[in-house]
């Protein structure tokens with residue numbers, strides 16, 4: 023059995039990586055053009071995946087291209103306290119395959135489960151997610167917030 027590559031004349035070998043690259047670019051292009059799911063939950067209070075906590079965000083008006091500072095409230099379902107070092111924030115654009123263009127910082131513990139998160143940046147229109155991760159005694163859990171800009 024001969025493969026496609028073996029049957030190609032040697033001077034045609036460039037066509038293989040080019041074909042792979044064009045296919046990948048086409049798939050990426052189609053993904054980028056797909057609209058966000060119509061049933062996205064856009065609420066500002068979400069329960070985490072394993073229901074270890076509930077997170078609420080106060081994003082305020084979002085200005086594209088300017089780092090945002092959000093107030094985030096994290097309430098553990100079991101009533102335990104959560105500290106600034108237990109929380110990380112990340113996100114990205116699911117349809118574009120890239121993360122946030124800047125790394126958010128959980129900058130300050132405001133007390134009573136409230137935290138200030140700096141450096142949340144959006145740089146293009148489309149569907150974004152922001153994930154609040156909390157390290158719990160049972161492992162890591164996350165709550166996901168959706169935004170369409």
Ligand SMILES: [Cu+2]
Pocket residue numbers: 115118120146148
């Ligand atoms: Cu993007």
